[in-house]
Amino acid sequence: MHRLPPAFTAELRNIVGDGNFREGEAVASIDYGVTPENLGAGAVVLPATTGEVAAVVKCCLAHGVPIVTHGGRTGLVGGGMSKPGEVVLSTARLNRIHHILPVERVAVVEAGVTLQALQVAAAQHRLETGIDLPSRGSATIGGMASTNAGGISAFRFGVMRHRILGMEAVLADGSIYSDLTRVVKNAAGYDLKHLFIGAEGTLGVITRLAVKLEPQPLATATALFGLASVDAALETVRRGLDAEYGHLRAAEAIWSRYFHLTSRHHRWSATDFAADHPVNLLMTLGGAEESALQSELGRIYEAVAAVHPDASAVIAFSGAQEADLWRLREDTDLIYRNHPGAPSYDVSVPLSQVASYLERCLADLKAIDGTLDPYVFGHLADGNLHIVLNKAGTDIPLEKASALDQAVYGTLSETGGSFSAEHGIGLKRVSSLSRLSDPSKLVLMRRIKELLDAPALLNPGKVLRAGP
Ligand SMILES: Cc1cc2nc3c(=O)[nH]c(=O)nc-3n(C[C@H](O)[C@H](O)[C@H](O)COP(=O)(O)OP(=O)(O)OC[C@H]3O[C@@H](n4cnc5c(N)ncnc54)[C@H](O)[C@@H]3O)c2cc1C
Numbered sequence: 078m079h080r081l082p083p084a085f086t087a088e089l090r091n092i093v094g095d096g097n098f099r100e101g102e103a104v105a106s107i108d109y110g111v112t113p114e115n116l117g118a119g120a121v122v123l124p125a126t127t128g129e130v131a132a133v134v135k136c137c138l139a140h141g142v143p144i145v146t147h148g149g150r151t152g153l154v155g156g157g158m159s160k161p162g163e164v165v166l167s168t169a170r171l172n173r174i175h176h177i178l179p180v181e182r183v184a185v186v187e188a189g190v191t192l193q194a195l196q197v198a199a200a201q202h203r204l205e206t207g208i209d210l211p212s213r214g215s216a217t218i219g220g221m222a223s224t225n226a227g228g229i230s231a232f233r234f235g236v237m238r239h240r241i242l243g244m245e246a247v248l249a250d251g252s253i254y255s256d257l258t259r260v261v262k263n264a265a266g267y268d269l270k271h272l273f274i275g276a277e278g279t280l281g282v283i284t285r286l287a288v289k290l291e292p293q294p295l296a297t298a299t300a301l302f303g304l305a306s307v308d309a310a311l312e313t314v315r316r317g318l319d320a321e322y323g324h325l326r327a328a329e330a331i332w333s334r335y336f337h338l339t340s341r342h343h344r345w346s347a348t349d350f351a352a353d354h355p356v357n358l359l360m361t362l363g364g365a366e367e368s369a370l371q372s373e374l375g376r377i378y379e380a381v382a383a384v385h386p387d388a389s390a391v392i393a394f395s396g397a398q399e400a401d402l403w404r405l406r407e408d409t410d411l412i413y414r415n416h417p418g419a420p421s422y423d424v425s426v427p428l429s430q431v432a433s434y435l436e437r438c439l440a441d442l443k444a445i446d447g448t449l450d451p452y453v454f455g456h457l458a459d460g461n462l463h464i465v466l467n468k469a470g471t472d473i474p475l476e477k478a479s480a481l482d483q484a485v486y487g488t489l490s491e492t493g494g495s496f497s498a499e500h501g502i503g504l505k506r507v508s509s510l511s512r513l514s515d516p517s518k519l520v521l522m523r524r525i526k527e528l529l530d531a532p533a534l535l536n537p538g539k540v541l542r543a544g545p
Pocket of ligand 1: 111145146147148149150151152153155156157168188189209210211212215216217218219220221222223224225226227228229277278279281282283284409499500503536539
């Protein structure tokens with residue numbers, strides 16, 4: 078087993094306290110999250126303050142030991158993967174919520190606070206985070222900023238980039254960049270926090286954030302619509318956006334293959350809801366009164382059914398029924414239990430192009446391998462589609478991988494979409510970024526990396542290929 082130099086680890090222990098540096102066997106008890114390779118370094122340091130983070134970074138710089146920062150380890154693109162010779166810097170102890178300021182609708186939090194912890198704390202003031210992800214129990218605000226996470230309500234409240242007002246981060250030389258501004262309007266020169274948002278730990282270690290909050294509605298109501306086409310689903314979304322009562326909070330599409338998987342597994346069915354619609358749409362409205370929201374969902378269904386008589390719908394009339402419907406969308410783990418390591422894609426497509434993009438993409442995948450019948454679901458109001466192949470990772474021969482990428486990514490930039498909507502680049506999409514990006518963008522990204530982290534101390538090899 079690779080051990081880090083004893084002088085280095087002694088210094089780390091001195092900074093964070095003996096029990097807050099773990100190596101070898103002591104790492105085995107830590108949850109590795111999405112992939113075991115996250116803890117490949119076999120060494121984890123857990124600083125508790127910004128000062129300790131800065132001291133850890135300076136120590137790593139002095140000893141030439143690269144740092145891989147970890148939040149909740151829920152990242153889906155290998156951004157947290159680490160290897161022997163590196164050290165994982167976990168933000169688990171940076172978990173304080175400093176303030177929730179109800180008048181300002183702002184929270185100031187440390188980077189390791191989980192989304193759920195902030196949601197619970199904000200709810201006490203009838204506020205919400207304006208961003209929600211199925212991984213809420215583990216994903217941290219720092220990790221979400223680092224991946225520019227999107228999630229369920231991005232169409233309404235924006236992605237992380239739009240939620241963050243101020244930031245503190247430790248730079249690769251151990252100095253501290255501090256701009257914990259708490260106001261939306263801030264035109265004071267270059268807005269540098271945006272460099273760290275979406276940088277996946279390659280430009281700095283985010284330690285604290287000022288996050289915008291939103292008023293929490295008094296009630297919500299959810300319905301599942303079964304529809305014949307993407308166009309019918311988009312029309313239903315538009316009717317949700319135009320709701321006469323309440324506002325649209327979520328519009329999640331579940332294509333039939335994934336719907337069959339989750340509904341069968343959870344033994345979900347409802348009278349008058351046909352199980353074989355090509356597209357299913359989960360829609361949640363928020364507002365003042367639950368029964369009025371349920372009636373509004375009923376009105377939306379009637380309007381949709383007038384044009385699409387084959388549509389069906391079920392409205393949840395209790396919290397338990399609402400949770401049952403959401404499980405049909407959120408239990409993505411079922412796919413990976415059936416197909417370990419299944420290749421997955423996270424694309425966004427302009428709404429007017431979703432139907433034609435998907436038709437072409439699925440046909441091209443089938444042409445490569447007739448047994449491919451992917452699971453498709455996603456945040457439809459944003460045109461964000463998750464496409465997961467019905468194959469274990471090991472069942473995809475290397476020579477087919479680039480043809481599959483071409484089938485999914487081929488026409489995206491022409492349509493004005495993005496090959497990486499909300500999960501980031503990490504390690505998994507480094508070659509796609511270099512293949513699909515404008516060359517001048519890559520040159521600028523390298524210059525920024527060189528400026529902020531010349532020794533390549535921070536998460537080397539992620540986002541951009543290591544080396545010249
Ligand atoms: C079931 C499931 C559902 C998901 N659904 C969604 C979804 O709907 N939308 C979405 O956008 N994502 C989703 N994700 C992906 C994931 O939750 C997000 O990428 C999340 O933002 C990662 O947060 P984390 O704290 O787990 O970060 P980690 O996984 O620990 O790290 C992710 C990246 O950020 C870096 N990083 C972490 N913390 C810091 C920090 N403080 N400073 C600098 N760099 C840091 C890491 O080095 C790594 O590159 C889902 C994941 C799962 C498992």
